[in-house]
Amino acid sequence: MSTLLSTRALSKRFGGLTAVHEVDFDLPEGEIRALIGPNGAGKTTFVSMLIGRVAPSAGAVVFDGQDVTGLPAHSRVALGMAYTFQITSVFARLAVAENVALAARRRLGRDRAAVREATARALDRVGLSDRSGALAGDLSYGHQRLLEVAMGLAQRPRLLILDEPTQGLSDSEIAAFKALIRGLAAETTILLIEHNMAVVMELADTVTVLNFGEVLAEGTPAEIHASAAVQAAYLGTGADA
Amino acid sequence: MDFGPYLLLASLEGAVTAAVLALMAAGLSLVFGVMRVVNVAHGEFYMLGAVLAWVVASAVGGGPVLGFVAALVVAPLLVGALAAAADVTVLKRLDYDPERTIVATIGLLYILQQLTLMGYGPEARPVAPPFNARLALPWVEWGDAGPQLYWPWGLSITSYKLFVIGAAVAVLAGLWLFMTRTRVGLVMRATQLDGEMAQAFGIPVERVYAGVFGLGAALAALAGVLIVPIQQAHYLMGGEALLLSFIVVIIGGLGSLAGTVIAAVLIGMSDGIISVFFSPTLAKIIATLLVAFVLVFRPRGLMGKAAR
Amino acid sequence: MTGRGREIALHGGLVALLAVLAFVLPAYHHGNVARVMVLAVYAMGYNLAFGYTGLLSLGHAMFFAAGMYGMGLPAYHLGLGAGLSFVAGLAAAAGLALAVGVLALRTAGVAFMIVTLMFSQAAYLTILLFGTYTRGDEGLVLTRASRVLAGVDLSDPMARYVAALGLFAVALFFTLWLVRQPEGRVLVAIRENEERAELLGYNVFRHKLAAIVLSGTMSGAAGAAYGLLFGYVGASFAEVQYSIFPLLWVLLGGAGTVIGPFLGTLFMFYLIDLSADITSAYMLIAGLALVLLTLFAPQGLGGEIRRRWAGWLP
Numbered sequence: 105m106s107t108l109l110s111t112r113a114l115s116k117r118f119g120g121l122t123a124v125h126e127v128d129f130d131l132p133e134g135e136i137r138a139l140i141g142p143n144g145a146g147k148t149t150f151v152s153m154l155i156g157r158v159a160p161s162a163g164a165v166v167f168d169g170q171d172v173t174g175l176p177a178h179s180r181v182a183l184g185m186a187y188t189f190q191i192t193s194v195f196a197r198l199a200v201a202e203n204v205a206l207a208a209r210r211r212l213g214r215d216r217a218a219v220r221e222a223t224a225r226a227l228d229r230v231g232l233s234d235r236s237g238a239l240a241g242d243l244s245y246g247h248q249r250l251l252e253v254a255m256g257l258a259q260r261p262r263l264l265i266l267d268e269p270t271q272g273l274s275d276s277e278i279a280a281f282k283a284l285i286r287g288l289a290a291e292t293t294i295l296l297i298e299h300n301m302a303v304v305m306e307l308a309d310t311v312t313v314l315n316f317g318e319v320l321a322e323g324t325p326a327e328i329h330a331s332a333a334v335q336a337a338y339l340g341t342g343a344d345a
Numbered sequence: 346m347d348f349g350p351y352l353l354l355a356s357l358e359g360a361v362t363a364a365v366l367a368l369m370a371a372g373l374s375l376v377f378g379v380m381r382v383v384n385v386a387h388g389e390f391y392m393l394g395a396v397l398a399w400v401v402a403s404a405v406g407g408g409p410v411l412g413f414v415a416a417l418v419v420a421p422l423l424v425g426a427l428a429a430a431a432d433v434t435v436l437k438r439l440d441y442d443p444e445r446t447i448v449a450t451i452g453l454l455y456i457l458q459q460l461t462l463m464g465y466g467p468e469a470r471p472v473a474p475p476f477n478a479r480l481a482l483p484w485v486e487w488g489d490a491g492p493q494l495y496w497p498w499g500l501s502i503t504s505y506k507l508f509v510i511g512a513a514v515a516v517l518a519g520l521w522l523f524m525t526r527t528r529v530g531l532v533m534r535a536t537q538l539d540g541e542m543a544q545a546f547g548i549p550v551e552r553v554y555a556g557v558f559g560l561g562a563a564l565a566a567l568a569g570v571l572i573v574p575i576q577q578a579h580y581l582m583g584g585e586a587l588l589l590s591f592i593v594v595i596i597g598g599l600g601s602l603a604g605t606v607i608a609a610v611l612i613g614m615s616d617g618i619i620s621v622f623f624s625p626t627l628a629k630i631i632a633t634l635l636v637a638f639v640l641v642f643r644p645r646g647l648m649g650k651a652a653r
Numbered sequence: 654m655t656g657r658g659r660e661i662a663l664h665g666g667l668v669a670l671l672a673v674l675a676f677v678l679p680a681y682h683h684g685n686v687a688r689v690m691v692l693a694v695y696a697m698g699y700n701l702a703f704g705y706t707g708l709l710s711l712g713h714a715m716f717f718a719a720g721m722y723g724m725g726l727p728a729y730h731l732g733l734g735a736g737l738s739f740v741a742g743l744a745a746a747a748g749l750a751l752a753v754g755v756l757a758l759r760t761a762g763v764a765f766m767i768v769t770l771m772f773s774q775a776a777y778l779t780i781l782l783f784g785t786y787t788r789g790d791e792g793l794v795l796t797r798a799s800r801v802l803a804g805v806d807l808s809d810p811m812a813r814y815v816a817a818l819g820l821f822a823v824a825l826f827f828t829l830w831l832v833r834q835p836e837g838r839v840l841v842a843i844r845e846n847e848e849r850a851e852l853l854g855y856n857v858f859r860h861k862l863a864a865i866v867l868s869g870t871m872s873g874a875a876g877a878a879y880g881l882l883f884g885y886v887g888a889s890f891a892e893v894q895y896s897i898f899p900l901l902w903v904l905l906g907g908a909g910t911v912i913g914p915f916l917g918t919l920f921m922f923y924l925i926d927l928s929a930d931i932t933s934a935y936m937l938i939a940g941l942a943l944v945l946l947t948l949f950a951p952q953g954l955g956g957e958i959r960r961r962w963a964g965w966l967p
Contacts, residue, residue, distance in 0.1 A: 155852065181854030189852075195845040206842050209835045210854045259853065383763050438948055443763045444709050448904070449947045451897055455940025462934045584893070588774065591767065630778045637771040640764045641756050 108133040108263055108293050109154065109185075114163035116149050116317075123149040125317040126163065131263070136285065136294045138308035138325075140301075142338055146317040147297050148190060151265055154295075155187040156180045168262070182210070186261035188252040190268045190297070196241030200232060203240050203251060207258040226258040230284060246277045253284065264288070265295045270303055282306060305329065313337070350484045350497040356614060357482075361506045361575070363613025364513035365568045367606050369586060370593040371517060372564030374605040377594065379537040379557045382441055385450040388587025389457040390428060390562040394420045394569025395578035396465050402472045409473035413574070416472070420570045421563040428562030429555040436558070437551065454583070461580040474505040474574035509571050516567065517606060524602065533557060588633070595636050656965050663966075664829055664911065668822045675814045687814045689915075689922050690821040691879050692898075696906070696914030697824045698871030699899035704908035705832060706864040707844030708758075711766045711896050712773030713872050715753070718780065718891035720746040720873025725886030726786060728799040735802040739877050746873020747866055749776075754865035758858060770896070777891040792887025800881055813882045820878050821915075824871055828911050831867075832967055840864050841909070872899070894936075901939055904946045907955020911967050916954050 109131040116124040124146040131137050141147050152158035154165055156177035164173045172180050181187070195203050201223055208222040227233045230250040235243060240251060249269060256264050270278050278300070285294065285307050298304050304311060304325060311328040313320040315337045321328060328334055373387045397420035402412030431453060439445045481501045483494045524530035536543040536553045544550045568586075569578075576582070589612065597608030612632070671690065678686060695717055702708040723745025728738040757768045781789045800807045807813055831837045839860050842850040851857045880886045889895075898921075899914075906917025921942065929935040950957060959966040 157848075157852070176851075176856075178851050178854050178856050181852060187852050189849070193846060193849045195842055195849065197845055198841070202838070206838060206850070207853050209838065214835060255853070383767070435944060435948060444766070445947050445951065447709075447711075447763065447766055448900065449944050451900075452940045452943025452945075452947065455936045456944065457940075459934035459937035459940060463932060463937070467933075591771075595767070624782070626778050626782045630775050630782065633771045633775040633778065637756070637768045637775070640768045640771075641759050 106133050107131065108168060109295075110166045111154070112164045112166070114150070114153060114165065115161050116146075116153060116158065117161045123317050124153065124160075127314075127317070127319055129312065129319065131293060131295060133262075133293050134289075135309045136289055136296065136307055138296045138298050138304040138311045139314065140298060140304055140311060140328075141314035141320070145314040147314055148267060149317075150314065151187070151267060151295070151297055155185055155265060157187075181259070181261075184262035185265065186256045186259045186263070187265045188256045188267060188269060190271070192245070192248040192252055194240040194243075194248055194251050194255070196239065198240060199236070200238050200240050200243065200251060201227065201236040204236075204254050204258045207255040211259060222258050222260075226254040229257060229287070230254040231280065246273045249273060250277075250281075253281075257288070261292055263293045263295065265297075267297045268299060269296070270298065270300050278303065350482075350500045353482065353484070354500055354502075357502050357506070359614035360510055360610075361613075363610045364510045365572050366586075366589055366593055366613045367517060367609035368513050368568040368571070369565045370590040370597070370605045370609050371520060371602060372561035372568075373590050374594045374597070374602060375520075375564070376558055376561035378601070379533055380436075380441060380554050381443060382436060382446050382558070383443070383450070384558075384561065385447055385587070386431075386453040386457060387561070387565055387590060388583030388585075389454050389461075390424050390565040390583075391569040391586045392461065392578075392580060392583035393424050393427070393457060394566025395573045395576075395582060396461055396569075396580070397423060397566070398570040398573045399470045399472050399578045400465075410475040413472065413475040416570050416573075417567070421566040424566035425559035425563035429559035432555045432558040433551075437554070441554075458580055458583065465578075465580060467580065469577035469579040471577045472573040474503070476504050476508070477574075478504040480504060480507070505574055509575070512571060513568075516564075520564075521602060529556075588629075592632050592636050595639055659965060660829060660967055664825055667912065667915070668818070668825065671818055671821070675811065675818065680810070683810060683814060685922065685926065687810075687817040687882065688879075689919050690817040691875055691882060692902070692922065693915040693918040694820055694824045694878070695872050695875035696899045696902040696918045697828055697911075698868045698873075698875060700868075700903045700908065700910075700914045701828065701831075701840075701871065702864055702868035703900065704903055704910070704913070705837065705844060706840040706861060706868075707847075708861060708865065708868075709762075709766055709900075710757075710769040710865075710868075711893075711900070712753075712769030712771075712776075713869070713899055714891050714893070714895035715773040715776035716746045716750055716869035716872035717876035717879075717895060718776060718888075719749045719869075720876030720878075721880045721886050721890055722780065722787065722876075723873065724877035725793055725795065725880045728795055728881075729793045729886070730786065732799065735800055735807065735881055738799070739802075739874075739881060742877030742880075743870055743873055746876065747870040750866045750869025750873075751862070753869070754862045758861050758865065770893070773891070773896055774893065777888065777893075780888045780891055787886075787888065790888050792885055792889075795880065795884045795886065797884075800884060802881075807882055808884060817878065817882060820874065824874070825911065825915070827871075829967060832911065836860070836863070844909070897939070897943075901943055901946075903953070904951075905942060905953050907953035907957070907959070910953075910955030910959065913953055913955030920954070 107130050111127055111129040113126040113128065114124060115126050127150060139147055149158060153160045156175060160173065164171055167180065167183055167185060172183065204223045204226050205219050208219050212218045212222060227236055230253050232247060232250055232254060235247065240248065243251060253269060270281055273281060282303060288294065296308065308325055310322065311325055312322045313328060313334050320337055321331050321334050369391055373384060376382055376384050398416035401416040401419050405412045405415045435449050436446055439449060479501050481496050484497050484500060485492050486495055524534060532548050533553055536548060536550055593608045593612050594605055597604035674686060699713050702710055720742040724738040724742030727733040727741050753772050757765055757772065760768050780787045797806065797808055805812045807816055839850060839855050843857055843860055847857055876890065902917035902921055903914050905921055906915065907913030924938050925935045928938050946953065952960065955966065
């Protein structure tokens with residue numbers, strides 16, 4: 105399988121603090137990759153550099169063979185990356201359907217019928233079809249997270265980055281979310297930043313562990329589960345896994 | 346007059362402008378620094394200070410000294426109380442949302458200005474200075490017999506103008522001591538650093554905000570009282586003063602007291618000196634464009650510190 | 654009726670009503686409504702930036718004045734015809750909006766407000782500085798000959814009314830069309846959540862710049878038309894007050910609604926017109942309206958109508 109996304113020596117320093125230190129990372133096309141690590145390990149900083157919300161201090165991001173390090177976020181999204189926010193960031197005062205339509209329209213332009221269809225399909229997949237007329241801000245927290253995912257789907261990305269998608273979801277919502285991601289695996293590459301170990305173990309093909317801004321380990325869920333180094337990292341910082 | 350003495354005169358006049366400007370801008374800067382509120386009505390508080398000075402001075406009678414001293418006390422207090430009331434009734438209810446606050450203070454600007462027009466009228470009125478001795482100033486000239494002092498005709502300043510400079514320095518020093526050495530000042534600066542955290546530590550943020558807004562307005566009013574013996578009180582005098590204080594505060598770095606004072610001296614002095622060489626309109630164009638470009642390219646101000 | 658039909662019925666109905674009023678209104682109100690329609694175009698232009706894109710400018714008077722002087726100076730000094738002068742006014746406003754946009758859009762929020770305020774103040778002072786050509790506060794009175802468009806004398810009240818209505822209708826339906834387009838929806842998305850719009854792949858800066866240029870050009874069209882129709886070009890139209898007015902009209906009428914700017918302009922115009930009979934301090938009304946609207950009805954008339962009765966209002 106070809107590599108869709110890779111980073112070379114990617115680093116970010118905030119003043120004297122090094123949040124991410126020379127990370128080399130390769131994500132093959134079609135994989136579901138989980139990115140885990142204790143709080144403060146640099147996960148969100150790392151993915152923010154991938155999508156272009158944060159400029160790296162050094163290093164390079166390569167997407168689909170093209171160096172995107174200097175590109176603004178919107179250009180990276182146009183190339184096929186999509187990002188769902190850790191803290192839900194929907195258009196609260198716009199209708200649910202319009203939120204998704206905005207995501208679809210960048211790709212489909214003026215073709216109203218195609219936009220409508222893509223919107224309906226994305227909402228259907230996350231199970232929000234019956235709420236399409238509601239204001240996004242009126243949805244429950246869990247539903248807003250699903251709306252974020254629907255906005256990601258409607259972009260039909262080649263790489264979907266989900267930043268802690270299950271945070272704050274109920275057990276039944278998490279079960280539905282897992283089914284959704286499994287269904288997506290055939291269409292897109294997924295990078296999942298996740299705290300919930302049960303979700304990681306069940307969904308991921310490969311797991312990358314970040315600790316103190318560096319890659320601590322990488323392997324199958326089973327390998328990671330068994331790794332002493334990973335356990336030490338979590339225990340050492342107060343386990344939440 | 347020769348060029349040298351002329352420049353000295355321009356600098357002295359500039360120093361008076363700088364003194365008044367520093368007081369006003371310090372108020373604007375304080376309000377922005379602590380509350381993150383851009384108070385567009387600030388110029389009207391300055392105008393109210395000047396107009397109230399006339400009102401108080403004419404009501405008190407008993408000579409220019411008594412009237413002036415009464416105005417110096419009463420006008421800033423009244424204006425400060427008015428501003429604190431405006432904070433509680435309007436700004437607080439907007440949750441200090443930056444954009445809506447600006448719109449509301451624009452409304453406040455027109456309300457204060459137009460009420461003054463209705464009550465005080467469109468005339469410009471003077472207040473007699475408490476003292477106004479003319480002090481001639483010497484100049485040095487290199488003649489055949491080495492340097493010698495002489496008193497060029499027209500090179501002089503009034504004792505009142507010197508008093509304005511001194512008063513501004515004293516008030517600003519007092520403000521600095523108040524902010525750095527007293528408990529209340531400490532509380533204000535804590536609120537400036539982090540409003541929510543201050544609230545969590547039991548600081549009455551609401552009262553601090555009302556107090557800061559009142560104090561900022563009182564400083565503008567004080568500047569207004571000090572200026573009326575030199576310039577007359579007029580209901581439209583706030584606009585230009587507001588523009589100049591904006592320039593000062595932005596160039597000095599928003600919310601930094603020291604930067605504001607330095608910028609006030611710079612702008613006040615150069616305003617006096619530049620207008621010697623350029624048309625005042627061109628000088629103002631340059632100043633407004635300077636503010637715009639500073640905000641676009643150096644948003645922390647020319648003298649602003651790096652982000653905390 | 655479908656949503657689309659309702660929209661066209663409402664806005665077409667307004668234009669038709671204004672057309673009928675041309676033959677009904679007494680002379681005084683006839684002139685007033687013509688003025689309100691031109692100023693409403695200014696408000697609609699402002700609304701594109703503030704209401705739809707969330708760019709709160711305090712300096713739109715510079716665009717209004719750029720249109721007015723871009724039209725007036727060549728008409729007055731070079732004897733350029735009304736049509737070409739109007740186009741020159743549009744070009745001047747568009748050019749200025751592009752330049753100001755490129756610079757000012759590097760800032761956001763409060764800094765954007767102050768930067769636009771300062772640029773506008775500099776533009777006003779520049780008009781005064783070149784008093785030899787602009788005659789400063791005194792202004793230029795355009796001759797009747799320079800106000801003839803395609804053989805029609807625009808100083809004639811009926812011709813003036815019809816021309817104002819024509820411009821108003823164009824601006825109204827253009828706005829209605831624009832907010833339905835994908836580009837218009839992106840502007841609203843930027844207003845609601847700029848970072849999210851960027852991360853959906855939209856070039857936020859370019860969209861905002863386009864919004865400022867459209868907004869500035871429409872404001873300039875209003876300025877040029879005002880000069881042509883009322884025969885006067887003066888520096889007072891570039892003052893801070895003329896930057897505050899469209900904000901006030903749009904806030905009152907309802908930011909981000911197509912019909913709101915007209916409602917706000919109409920109400921405020923008559924409110925100030927009536928109070929000017931009572932007191933010279935008529936700007937007091939404007940001040941009170943700004944404070945009360947910000948406090949109690951930030952959505953304005955149009956927003957309230959949309960909230961209570963007509964959720965479909967564009």
